[in-house]
Amino acid sequence: MNLVLNNPEHQIIEEAQVIESDRKNFIEANTLQVDLEHLKNECIVPVFSKDNECTISHYEFIKYTEDVIADVLSNSIQLEEQIRVSHIVKGRIPSAIGKPAKDLSEQEKTLYYERMAFVIEIPQISQVINGNRLNLSIGGVRAYNQENLYGKKSIEKFKVFIGFQNTVCLNLCISTDGLAESIRISSIGELKSKILELINGYDRKKHLENLQELSIYSINQDQFAFLIGKLKMYQYLSKEERKDLFPLSITDSQITSIVKDYYSDEFFCSIDGTINLWKLYNLFTEANKTSYIDNHLERNVSAYEFIKDLAKCLKSGEPNWFVYNLTMANSAF
Structure with a gap:
């Protein structure tokens, strides 16, 4: 390179x-x-x-x-x-x-x-x-x-x-x-x-293209609430139940931080309940700042892959355990 x-x-x-x-x-x-x-x-x-x-x-x-x-x-x-x-x-x-x-x-x-x-x-x-x-x-x-x-x-x-x-x-x-x-x-x-x-x-080119695409897709308030509920539930699933789901790495306090910033972040809060995936991604990476140094990078990558996976499902209309009614959210923000 x-x-x-x-x-x-x-x-x-x-x-x-x-x-x-x-x-x-x-x-x-x-x-x-x-x-x-x-x-x-x-x-x-x-x-x-x-x-x-x-x-x-x-x-x-x-x-x-x-x-x-x-x-x-x-x-x-x-x-x-x-x-x-x-x-x-x-x-x-x-x-x-x-x-x-x-x-x-x-x-x-x-x-x-x-x-x-x-x-x-x-x-x-x-x-x-x-x-x-x-x-x-x-x-x-x-x-x-x-x-x-x-x-x-x-x-x-x-x-x-x-x-x-x-x-x-x-x-x-x-x-x-x-x-x-x-x-x-x-x-x-x-x-x-x-x-x-x-x-x-x-x-670098592919990474930037993927980041750029995140701003095209958005979820509404009901879908965000559903997502947060699933994130909370995910932490208590058995190993067998998690097997076919995205291997998410996030703590309960970080989920709480995402919810808070969804309403109040100066740059990445929702507008009328709707939030695009670029903003959502930044809520995840902002929350990740509370991770200890020795697992901070891995959680950052996990957040990127998770949001990218949501974007892929929004684009294709494929079902996703974390968000419902995906086809309704396939709109630009």
């Missing part, structure tokens, strides 16, 4: 139709925002305890991803990352052993974050969908809780994605082919190779 920046086809901007808003976070949950220098200079690097071999640090992961992007773009552009971290692990230097915590100086404290997620936006490659500017974005997740740090150095796990970020709300739009959720590597070279492989395998 060649991310050409000077091709007009890759930057379809209709300024009069673009909705702007204050910047938000691409994930909330219990995360904190940090910068790259903090990860580089103020965080220790965990090791595998049996042989004291270093893991690949959060800082290295982000920098190597930026290196791959720079190589692919072959353009001199300034990359700006958004970094969110959670589950801080605190420690202290050996000379501070036994010292009361309240008396520790900053130089005596150590820390690192168990989980980290980052997004690198590439605003030079963007498109407007339903009045929302989407910027191409590449990022990843590292969760040390998924590593066996008590053993010897072993294969390390990373998650990397490429997709789009809605600049209105910073919701991520990630497709199945834009996510590598289980990259396992033993060296930096392998990591960079896997990131490049993901970028080359991502079908």
